[in-house]
Amino acid sequence: MILSGKEINKQVENGVIRIDPFNTDQLNPNSYNLRLHSDLLVYDSNVLDMKEKNTTSPLTIPEDGLLLEPQKLYLGRTIERTATDKYVPMLEGRSSVGRLGLFIHITAGFGDIGFDGFWTLEIFCVQPIKIYSALEICQIFYHTIDGDYDLYQSKKYQGNQGVQPSKLYKDFEKE
DSSP states (O other), X not given: OBOOHHHHHHHHHTTSEEEESOOGGGBOSSXXXXXXXXXXXXXXXXXXXXXXXXXXXXXXXXXXXXXXXXXXXXXXXXXXXXXXXXXXXXXXXXXXXXXXXXXXXXXXXXXXXXXXXXXXXXXXXXXXXEEOTTOEXXXXXXXXXOSOOOOOOOTTTTTOOXXXXXXXXXXXXXX
16 A cells, blocks of 8 residues: 555654655655755766676756756756655656656666665656756655565665665675
C-alpha cells in the first residue's frame, strides 16, 4: 500500500519518516514534492566504463536558470534529505516536469528501507530545457512492506552529502 499525504505528514511528525527540511506546502494527496539543489555533476567523458571510476565536473545552476542539452546526462540531488526504517521510499518525476520532456530518474526511482541521504537524480532531456534550482522537480512516496527485512547498509551511497556519481565500479572490486 502507498501512504496517503496525511499519513506521510503523521509519520514525519512521529519521526518515523524523516524529510529535512519539511514543508507541508510540498505535501500532496499521496506523495511529497522534493526540490532540486543547485549543484549538478556531468561526466567528463562521452564514453563511460562500468569498471572504472568515471570522472565528473561540477556545475551550479545560476539564479537565472541553466539550459540543459539533449542527449547529455546531468546528475543532481534533492535539497531534502530523507530517511525511514519502516517504509519503502519511491521517487517519481512530477507530471508537469515530465510533460516538458525532462526525465529526473532514468531507472533509479526505487529506494531501500533504511536509506538515509539525499536523492541523486539522473536528469536527461529530450530537447533543450531551462531548469532552476529549488524547483519542486520530483515526488517521493512510501510503500508498506510485508515480511522480515534488512535495512539498507550500502557503503556506496548511505549518508551521502552531495551529488553522487555511479559507484558501480566498486561491485567489480569484489571479484
